Amino acid sequence: MSLVVVVGAGPVGLSAALALRGHGIPVVVLEADPEDRERPGSRALFVHRETLGLLDAMLPGLAAEITSYGRTWHTRRTLYRGREVYARTFPPPSGPPPFTSLRQTDTERFLRAACEGAGVEFVWGARVAGLSTSETEVRLTGEDGRVWTGAYAVAADGARSAVRRELGIPMEGTHGEGFHVVVDVADVPGAELPLERVFHYEHPGVGGRSVMRVPFTGGFQVDLQCRDDDAQEEYGTEEAVRRWLPGVVGDGYGERIMWVSTYRFLRKVAASFTDPHGRVLLAGEAAHLFPPFGARGMNSGIADAAAAAEAIAAGTGEAVARFAEVRRAAGLFNSAAAGTALDHLRPHRRTVRVRQRAAAALAPVLPWCGSWLEHAPYGPRNGAPAVAGRKY
Known part of the structure; x- marks a missing residue:
């Protein structure tokens, strides 16, 4: 088959390239950044079991390589105003783990090595500035005038996708009020925190703001939910983080901070996942933006990548149209699920806050109340449209 151009060398673009090579299709990856770019921060942490299965289908053994490096914890704990309302420890799985947790930079490292081994060509410093499609090909032009032509293109160039912009495809959806602060913290050797995920509603140590702690290989991530009227300089700078x-997590971590960032809840889905000629397929954040709770972003993006490769390998307009229908349905489901989570995390209705308080009070005698407090912040996992084929 003719060359396919993948735009973007993040985890979604790398997955698309690897999946295409698995179908025997020649691939070139265009990345706007230089080859020696720095990628600080964990960003996406979780690679879920379903995603591991997709990656292993692209390159057998890749999932085992990633999980052997990542961390899988078996205890989930939820607290409310300093009091535990839910805790459950699961036995180690007999097969593939339900997830593995590692920084996105490490996930990309494994994927890039797999792509290089599979014969994927990379072009660094290739920022796309123009694009045209026809019935038979895609033509991409770089800022420096270079031109790449392929039978298809996969747009995996992120939230500010140049490809999506050139196609004139709008993003549809909403954004939430307020912001969150994300902090990567390195472990203190010999004094590592327990290997468990902790969500704490209205944590008394940070003025009643909710906070989550998640381990990854070499450290942990803290996600602080700020209030609508909080100032970013009071909570979202490294100096501010050292204060709160x-x-x-206790003393001793102020000098272990690796990365600080802020984000707002965006829920947006592209109006179309392909161009009118069916030659460009959108994937990952070029196609949808979700809040990080529930780990929907990268996992759904890799599912997009796998589905895009299958459609391109089929080589028909019907297959591409089916890809666009299926993956947009999944995107809309994930957007709605993220909205449900947001309503729980940032309740503007007094009735929701009252329900949370009542559930916390009743959790010792009614375990399902604690279970509801544990699961609600991540949104529903089941019930995705059957057309989507999978939960992401």
Whole structure:
């Protein structure tokens, strides 16, 4: 088959390239950044079992390589105003783990090595500035005038996708009020925190703001939910983090901070996942933006990548149209699920806050109340449209 151009060398673009090579299709990856770019921060942490299965289908053994490096914890704990309302420890799985947790930079490292081994060509410093499609090909032009032509293109160039912009495809959806602060913290050797995920509603150590702690290989991530009227300079700078972090994880971590970032809840889905000629397929954040709770972003993006490769390998307009229908349905489901989670995390209705308080009070005698408090912040997992084929 003719060459396929993948735009973007993040985890979704790398997965698309690897999947295409698995179908025997020649691939070139265009990345706007230089080859020696720095990629600080964990960003996406979780690679879920379903995603591991997709990656292993692209390159057998890749899932085992990633999981052997990542961390899988078996205890989930939820607290409310300093009191535990849910805790459950699961036995180690007999087969593939339900997920593995590692920084996105490490996931990309494994994927890039797999792509290089599979014969994927990379072009670094290739920022797309123009694009045209026809019934038979895609033509991409770089800022420096270079031109790449392929039978298809996969747009995996992120939230500010140049490809999506050139196609004139709008993003549809909403954004939430307020912001969250994400902090990567390195472990203190010999004094690692328990290997468990902890969600704490209205944590007394940070003025009643909710906070989550998640381990990854080499450290942990803290996600602080700020209030609508909080100022970013009071919570979202490294200096500010040093002030409030001890109230969450104790002393000794101020000098272990690796990365600080802020984000707002965006829920947006592209109006179309392909161009009118069916030659460009959108994937990952070029196609949808979700809040990080529930780990829907990268996992759904890799599912997009796998489905795009299958459609391109089929080589028909019907297959591409089916890809666009299926993956947009999944995107809309994930967007709605993220909205449900947002309504729980940032309740603007007094009735929701009252339900949370009542559930916390009743959790010791009614375990399902604690279970509801544990699961609600991540949104529903089941019930995706049957057309989507999978939960992401």
